[in-house]
Amino acid sequence: MANQFPIVIEEISEDLLQVKLKEKEIDYPYFFWQFSQHILKSKNNLEVVPGEDSLVIQFNPLLQDKVEIKDEIYKLIESIDTLVNNKLKGSITIPVCYDDEFALDMKYILNHTGLSRSEVIDEHCHRDYEVKMIGFTPGFVYLGELSEKIKLPRLANPRPFVSKGSIGIANNRTGIYPIQGPAGWSIIGRTPKNLFNIKRNDPFLILPRMELIFEQITKSEFNAMLRD
Numbered sequence: 001m002a003n004q005f006p007i008v009i010e011e012i013s014e015d016l017l018q019v020k021l022k023e024k025e026i027d028y029p030y031f032f033w034q035f036s037q038h039i040l041k042s043k044n045n046l047e048v049v050p051g052e053d054s055l056v057i058q059f060n061p062l063l064q065d066k067v068e069i070k071d072e073i074y075k076l077i078e079s080i081d082t083l084v085n086n087k088l089k090g091s092i093t094i095p096v097c098y099d100d101e102f103a104l105d106m107k108y109i110l111n112h113t114g115l116s117r118s119e120v121i122d123e124h125c126h127r128d129y130e131v132k133m134i135g136f137t138p139g140f141v142y143l144g145e146l147s148e149k150i151k152l153p154r155l156a157n158p159r160p161f162v163s164k165g166s167i168g169i170a171n172n173r174t175g176i177y178p179i180q181g182p183a184g185w186s187i188i189g190r191t192p193k194n195l196f197n198i199k200r201n202d203p204f205l206i207l208p209r210m211e212l213i214f215e216q217i218t219k220s221e222f223n224a225m226l227r228d
Contacts, residue, residue, distance in 0.1 A: 005031065007077055009070050012056070017066070019055040019073065029053060033208040038080050044072060052133050052142070070218040091211040094176070094191050096125070096167055097222040102190035104162070105155075109169070109186055113150055119218060123147040123189060124174065131210045132173070139178035139196035141206050146174050158184035165191045167214075177205075 006022040007162065021031070036050040039057070046069070047058035092192045098121050109120055129143040146169055151228055152216060154170045159182060162168075168185025177183060178196035195205045217225070 002155060005077055009073060014056055015061050017057045030208050035080055038076060042076060049135060092206060093213045093215050094193055095217040096189040096191045096214045097217050097219055098189040099219045103188050105186035112152055120150055123150045125216050126173050127213045129212045131206055131208050131212055133208055137181055138177055139204050141176040143174045143212055144172055146172050152186050154184045155186060158182055162187060
């Protein structure tokens with residue numbers, strides 16, 4: 001029987017392969033996340049980075065044969081048919097403080113959208129998001145869909161550093177930076193919740209297919225949660 005998910009594998013460097021679906025109209029938004037977990041469970045010493053519409057696989061060309069890896073990937077795709085589903089799995093509420101100390105780009109957001117601060121916060125808070133993917137940095141959460149009223153382009157000059165828990169918006173996505181590092185999105189607030197902990201059995205608190213809701217908190221509540 002023909003595979004439900006025909007793929008193409010492209011070579012993008014001597015140690016990187018990119019997997020894409022041949023049929024782009026197939027509506028499986030979490031396919032590459034689930035396929036990445038399927039690959040990791042096979043224990044073949046491959047590094048995988050899933051995206052929304054592709055999967056990048058890294059291998060060691062000195063120890064692993066590229067042709068054999070491709071063959072392995074094609075075999076693995078044959079056994080994932082019954083594993084893929086699009087149902088949301090679990091939900092989580094993330095507290096966020098929108099005070100100026102944490103909302104580094106609020107003035108820019110207000111000027112760009114023409115909305116008031118309370119309207120921007122309402123547009124960001126009062127909706128249900130789906131966790132689309134995890135990537136960029138360990139545990140970075142891509143959420144959609146962002147309200148049309150507060151859509152913004154990426155920053156022309158990315159910041160070299162934002163604090164962990166910073167929440168950004170760009171295009172039709174909002175995202176959470178679980179660790180400190182560079183940021184190319186407009187920062188709208190910050191959460192005190194620890195989303196990535198390498199000491200946990202599962203270091204990621206948030207995973208694709210989850211539903212996420214933001215809940216506004218005050219600065220005093222933020223500080224109290226940090227102390228807990």
